[in-house]
Amino acid sequence: MKLGSAAVNLVTDGTLSKDGGALFGRVPKMDWEQAIKPDRRNRVKMGINLLLIQTPKFNILVDTGLGSKSNDMIKDIYSLNGNKLAKSLKQLNLSPKDISLIILSHLQFDRAGGCTKLDRSGKLVPAFPKAKHLVQKVCLEESKSPSEIEKSFVNQDDFMPLVEKDLIEELDGESEIIPGIKTQITGGPSMGHQIVFIEWGSERIVYAGSIIPTRFHISPQHVAAYDVYPYETLEWKKKLIDMAVNDGWLIVFGNEVGHSAGYLTSSSGNLAIQPIEL
Secondary structure, eight states: OEETTEEEEEEEEEEEEEEHHHHHTTSOHHHHTTTSOOOTTSEEEEEEEEEEEEOSSOEEEEOOBSTTOOOHHHHHHTTOBOOOHHHHHHTTTOOGGGOOEEEOSOOBHHHHGGGEEEOTTSOEEESSTTOEEEEEHHHHHHHHSOOTTTGGGBOGGGTHHHHHTTOEEEEOSSEEEETTEEEEEOOSSSTTOEEEEEEETTEEEEEOTTTSOSGGGOSTTOOOTTOSSHHHHHHHHHHHHHHHHHHOOEEEOTTOSSOOEEEEEEETTEEEEEEOOO
16 A cells, blocks of 8 residues: 555465454354354454554554474474565565664564574574564563463563664654654553554555454454453453544454454444455
């Protein structure tokens, strides 16, 4: 999507599958499977959708996906078809060395796993060596010493090499990254989870991260059981829906398969999505 001298494009790191029951939380399976069918292991296929924002001065990546470090057990559990980001960037005539800023919604493995990689000697190194990685301070602190709830979703190999090389910049709440782009801390899916707002000209875009991961999560009651602070997710979801319906914000879904962005309309309380290709 061209926005004057800038551009916003969807890039992908592939797909993964998560347990449908956990993905839809308290919603009964007989309800959610009417919209999306699980596989034989009750898993739902999800995209790993990332955002590339290009300006005359910056190439900004929002999240890095799973990356290439997953072991065979993780690949089997999540039916991974990942490590597609470099190819996706190449289609836009970019390489990892061209990325100047990376905004991380949080540090869970499917959002930050691509920040590091193993070199030929097996050493962990930054995958984007010239990029500053922007993460909320409370998110980084929690991820360095995660609670029992978050421990299985955080891998310190994804971010500690960045800390050691001074490639992380800690944000403290709402932050302007460059004119027209800001982040807002939401909590919800994890401590310090943040979303990204883009305002250029008449276009308004929000990368909703894990607050609204798919179009099926537009319904307020569809909150994942994974979310550490579900009521924060609920409150932010309602805010984003209101902004989309009443102010014309385009929502980018972090895990949608197919149409990964859309405008929302509401008629008699029923929400509808107008899909948009980025």
